[in-house]
Amino acid sequence: MTHTLIAGAIIADGEIIGDHPQDVLLLNGHIERIAPPGSFDHLGAIPRVDAAGLLLTPGFIDTHAHSDHTPLMAEDDTSKIMQGVTTEVNGNCGFSLAPIATDFESDYASLVRRIFPSFRHDWRSFAEYLQELRRGEFVTNFATLLGHNTIRIAAMGTENRQPDEAELQAMEQLVDQALEHGVAGLSTGLIYPPGVFSETPEVVRLARRLPRDAVYSSHMRNESRFLLRSLAETVEVAEAAGVRCHVSHLKLADLRRAGEMSTALDYLADRRASGVRITQDIYPYTAASTMLSALLPPWMHDGGSVALLRRLGSAAELERAARDVADASLDFENYALQAGWENVVIASTGSHRFEGESLASIANRLGLQPVEAVGRILVEEELQATMIVHAMAEEDVRTALADPRTMIGTDGLPAGTGGRPHPRAFGSFPRVLQHYVAEEGVLTLQEAIRRMTALPAEVFGLTGRGRVLEGYAADLVLLSPGDIVDHATFADPMRRPSGVRDVFVNGVRVVEAGTWTGRRAGGFLRAGH
Structure with a gap:
C-alpha cells in the first residue's frame, strides 16, 4: 500500500x-x-x-477535447495537465477515431487528416481502438463520446444522401457496440461532412440507442443567424430520445449579432424548466477554431476529400462557392460572412506556410479573391489546414459563462500539428480563474470550480470523480x-500558465x-x- x-x-x-x-x-x-x-x-x-x-x-474536467490520439503519441501532450486538467472528454463534434469500415477507410482517413496529425490506425472496431490506446499511456484520464460523423462514414461513406434502412441499422449497431465499452454518449458535428448531410430523424434514431443518463452532445448546424433554430433541433433530439442534452461550445459566432446570447440562454432555461436536462460548455475566448475547409458551402464536400479537391481545382466550382459564401440568405455556417475575411486567420498548415496570416491578407498578397485563396491553400496543403475565426463579442462570452449550467471545454485542436494554434488549448482553465473570476467577477471562485469539476463529472457519468x-x-x-496567470496568447499560444x-x-x-x-x-x- x-x-x-x-x-x-x-x-x-x-x-x-x-x-x-x-x-x-x-x-x-x-x-x-x-x-x-x-x-x-x-x-x-x-x-x-x-x-x-x-x-x-478536484482535478479539472475538460468537457470538450479532441485528444483522441494523444495516448498514441510518443511525445507527452502536457497542454491540459499543466492547466490542472486531469480528465478529458473526447470524441466531440461528431469525430471519434473509431469505428472504421474497410470499405470506407479512405473516406475516414482523408477526413481525419484534415485536423489530426498523421498516425497509424490499425484498428477497425471501437474495442480494437481502445485496446490500441491502452498499449500507450494516458497523460490525463480519457473519457469519450462516439462520433456521428465517424459511424456515418463507416456505414455509408461521405455521400450527400439519406441512409437506407440497412445503413441506419448498421449505425445503430455501432452505437450499441461502443456503449458496451463505456462511451459517455453520442456527439454530432452538423457543420462537417458527412453529418452536415443528415436530417434530424436520423440523429433521433441513433440517440434513442443511448441509456437515459447518457449524453447527446452537439456541435450544432448553426451558431450564428440560426442559433435558436439549431438549439431547438438539439433539444428535440435529446427530448425525443429521453437523454441528457449538451450543447457543445455554446457561442454566437456572428459579429453582426452581438448581444443576443441572452435570448439563447432564455430558450434553454425554458426547455430546462419543462424537464429537459440541458447543459452547455464554452471556451472563454471570442475566437473559434476549426479546419479551414469548414469555410466552404456543404455541397462542395459531397463525396469526400477526392471530390472536394477536384471541385477546388475548378474555376467554375470556386466561383459558385464564392457566390454562396457572399449570399446572406443561405443557412449554412458561413464563417467568412459572419466574421469577415480579415478575421479569419490561418492557424496551421501541413507545410507551415501562411500561419498567423489572415485570409484577407493572403488573398491580397496573392492577387486572388478570398475564396480562391482558400482553394489554393487547401489544394496545395492537401486539405491539411486549420484556422482561427474571430467572430464573437466579449459580452456574449460573459453572458454564457455566467449561466449556472455552463461548463468549460478547451476545444483545443489535436496536438502534434504545430503552427500557431488557438491559445484555448493551453489557457482556458487558468483564463477563467484569472480573468473571469479574479479580475471581472463574472462568477465566484467556488462556482468556477464547481463548473470545472463536480458538474461535468455528474453530466458525463464520471463516477467517483x-x-x-x-x-x-x-x-x-x-x-x-x-x-493564477494565463500566459497563452494568440501571438504566442503554447505558453504554460x-x-x-x-x-x-x-x-x-x-x-x-x-x-x-x-x-x-x-x-x-x-x-x-
Whole structure:
C-alpha cells in the first residue's frame, strides 16, 4: 500500500470551499481520509506534500477535447495537465477515431487528416481502438463520446444522401457496440461532412440507442443567424430520445449579432424548466477554431476529400462557392460572412506556410479573391489546414459563462500539428480563474470550480470523480488562486500558465512545483450510466 499525505490545504471539494486547513490522505489512487491537521502523524515517515496556504481542488474536467490520439503519441501532450486538467472528454463534434469500415477507410482517413496529425490506425472496431490506446499511456484520464460523423462514414461513406434502412441499422449497431465499452454518449458535428448531410430523424434514431443518463452532445448546424433554430433541433433530439442534452461550445459566432446570447440562454432555461436536462460548455475566448475547409458551402464536400479537391481545382466550382459564401440568405455556417475575411486567420498548415496570416491578407498578397485563396491553400496543403475565426463579442462570452449550467471545454485542436494554434488549448482553465473570476467577477471562485469539476463529472457519468471526498479518485490540483496567470496568447499560444503548483492523477503527483514530471498516470474511464 502506498500512502501520500497532502498536509494543511484549504479544500474546495467541488461544491463548497472550506474555511480551515485539512489533511488529505491518499492511498492507492484514491482519497482515503480527510481529517484535521496532525490526524495522520501516527503513520510516520510517509510521502508528504506541504500544502499550507494552497487550495486543493478536484482535478479539472475538460468537457470538450479532441485528444483522441494523444495516448498514441510518443511525445507527452502536457497542454491540459499543466492547466490542472486531469480528465478529458473526447470524441466531440461528431469525430471519434473509431469505428472504421474497410470499405470506407479512405473516406475516414482523408477526413481525419484534415485536423489530426498523421498516425497509424490499425484498428477497425471501437474495442480494437481502445485496446490500441491502452498499449500507450494516458497523460490525463480519457473519457469519450462516439462520433456521428465517424459511424456515418463507416456505414455509408461521405455521400450527400439519406441512409437506407440497412445503413441506419448498421449505425445503430455501432452505437450499441461502443456503449458496451463505456462511451459517455453520442456527439454530432452538423457543420462537417458527412453529418452536415443528415436530417434530424436520423440523429433521433441513433440517440434513442443511448441509456437515459447518457449524453447527446452537439456541435450544432448553426451558431450564428440560426442559433435558436439549431438549439431547438438539439433539444428535440435529446427530448425525443429521453437523454441528457449538451450543447457543445455554446457561442454566437456572428459579429453582426452581438448581444443576443441572452435570448439563447432564455430558450434553454425554458426547455430546462419543462424537464429537459440541458447543459452547455464554452471556451472563454471570442475566437473559434476549426479546419479551414469548414469555410466552404456543404455541397462542395459531397463525396469526400477526392471530390472536394477536384471541385477546388475548378474555376467554375470556386466561383459558385464564392457566390454562396457572399449570399446572406443561405443557412449554412458561413464563417467568412459572419466574421469577415480579415478575421479569419490561418492557424496551421501541413507545410507551415501562411500561419498567423489572415485570409484577407493572403488573398491580397496573392492577387486572388478570398475564396480562391482558400482553394489554393487547401489544394496545395492537401486539405491539411486549420484556422482561427474571430467572430464573437466579449459580452456574449460573459453572458454564457455566467449561466449556472455552463461548463468549460478547451476545444483545443489535436496536438502534434504545430503552427500557431488557438491559445484555448493551453489557457482556458487558468483564463477563467484569472480573468473571469479574479479580475471581472463574472462568477465566484467556488462556482468556477464547481463548473470545472463536480458538474461535468455528474453530466458525463464520471463516477467517483470531480469531488474531494473520501473514496473518490485522487485526481487533485493544488493551486494558489491569487497567483493564477494565463500566459497563452494568440501571438504566442503554447505558453504554460503559472499558479498551478501540483497536479495528481489517480494519486500520482504528475506536476510538481509547476513542472511536469513525465509520469503518465491517466486511464480510460467508462461512463457510469
